[in-house]
Amino acid sequence: MSENTLPVVVVGAGPIGLAAAAHLLDRGLEPLVLEAGAQAGAHVRQWHNVRLFSRWGEVVDPVAEKLLAPTGWQAPDPDSYPTGREWAENYLQPLADVLGDAVRYRSLVVGVARRGRDLVVDAGRDSEPLTVHVETPDGEQRITARAVIDASGTWQSPNPLGGDGLAAVGERAAAERIAYQVPDLTDPAVRARYAGKRVAVAGSGHSALTALVAFAELAVAEPGTHVTWLLRRGQIGNTFGGGDTDQLPARGALGKRAAAAAEVGHISTVTGFRTTAVEQTAGGLVLVSADGHRLDPVAEVVVLTGFRPDLSWLSEVRLDLDPALQSPRALAPLIDPNVHSCGTVYPHGARELAQPEPGVFLVGMKSYGRAPTFLALTGYEQVRSVVAAIAGDHEAAERVELVLPETGVCGGAGMFDDPQAGSDTEAAGSDGGCCGAPTGPVEVGLAAR
Known part of the structure; x- marks a missing residue:
């Protein structure tokens, strides 16, 4: 079989993966989308209650919309903001349905390799096709592919509570009382877990801000609810974002709401706290910092410290990744929060x-590695360029067809479409710069207890 007749395997039926499939069809190429979940947008559905920062008009890929048009699909109001559930149900699933058999669910990719060659072998790497190893309910499969576009994201790999990037001592043992996503407090069972209790929230990205707003509202309705907010950075600084200067108004508004919530009295802020241990006591979980500072016991811990890519199943293909961000090396200088404290991320593509x-190719959130800055618009531009390159249209692959909004903020607040994807990345100012140098743990607003 000629390599040009083989499908292009896309890993992940999220917004970027499905957009890649639409672009492949538009180019006359055969896509095959492998999704580990049972539905399109499986990861998006897990933060179904969170509203995106971008409007509907900014989270629908133009080529995908063209593919949907003949079905009678009606685009939602372009100026409204969808929740994760609405994005998945009203756009991602209809798009996957149009793609039909090109999307396979419950298909977990566990490996990619060059056919007949392990990582060490040089010969044939530019002539033999790729093989994709997949686990399905019907058993293991091997799929031969012309190319592989990894749009699997990072949602399944949240960063731990431990301040050194590894799980804190006792973190795994206390797993039943630790959550790694923004709790849906509209769910009665979830609400009961936190209502009237002391909770620690770790993180400084938009996930954490979203959680602070939700918990502040819960505290008003359920007396006794109190949050200890933990930041690794030495000062609150620009944690609340750019406010009115943010070109994504909903993101700026979130920061202002979180700032207001932190001042009401139900939230105590502890800066410069890098967790090294979680101790289970009769009074609850006690978090201990690297310098021995111990917090009062809490009933629950919510860890919102960002995500990292799972690279384990790419171990037999040759990757060139930045050693710090774990993103493609050529992309890293554009997105490194240790370097870029303000402004936007430039559009980029196959190169x-x-x-x-x-x-x-690594695309979408996966391509950003551990960096905390990503918009759906960025991913759509990525796959437009990547698919053009696979199709041999190098002029189109090199062309930039996107203008991104400015962040309106320095540091690690990031440019995510959804608050759930926030990060506690230590950005440029965290060790100096605009956020200030880290110090020992400092508690703010203790009188509010």
Whole structure:
């Protein structure tokens, strides 16, 4: 079989993966989307209650919309803001349905390799096709592919509570009382878990801000609810974002709401706290910092410290990744929060995302590694360029067809579409710069207890 007749495998039926499939069809190429979940947008559905920062008009890929048009699909109000559930149900699932058999659910990709070659072998890497190893309910499968576009995201790999990037001592043992996503407090069972209790929230990105707003509202309705907010950075600084200067108004508004929530009296803020241990006591969980500072016991801990890519199943293909961000090396200088404290991320495509392994591309959140800055618009531009490159249209692959909004904020607040994707990345100012140098743990607003 000629390699050009083989499908292009897309890993993940999220917004970027499905957009990649639409662009492949538009180019006359055969897509095959492999999704581990049972529905399109499986990860998006897990933060169904969170509203995006971008409007509907900014989270629908133009080529995907063209594919949907003949079905009678009606685009939602372009100026309204969808929740995760609405994005999944009203756009991602209809798009996957149009793609039909090109999307396979419950198909977990566990490996990608060059056919007949392990990582060490040089010969044939530019001539043999790729093989994708998949686990399905019907057993293991091997799929031969012309190219692989990894749009699997990072949602399944949240960062731990431990301040050194590894789980804190006792963190795994206390797993039943630790959550790694923004709780849906509209769910009665989830609400009961936190109502009237002391809760620690760790993180400084938009996930954490979203949680602070939700918990502040819960505290008003359920007396006794109190949050200890933990920041690794030495000062609150620009944690609440750019406010009215943010070109994504909903994101700026979230920061203002979170700032207001932190001042009401139900939230105590502890800065410069890097967790090293979680101790289970009769009074609850006691968090201990690297310098021995111990917090009062809490009943629950919510860890919202960002995400990281799962690279384990790419171990047999040759990757060139930045050693710090774990993003494609050529992309890293554009998104590194240790370097870029303000402004926007420039549009980029196949040139920055290509790997030494021919035909392998990391796109979407996966391409950003541990960096905390991503918009759906960025991902749509990525796959437009990548698919053009796979199709051999190098002029289109090099062309930039996107203008991104400015962040209106320094540091690690990021440019995510959804608050759920926030990060506690230590941005440029965290060790100096605009956020201030870290100090020992400092508690703010103790009188509010």
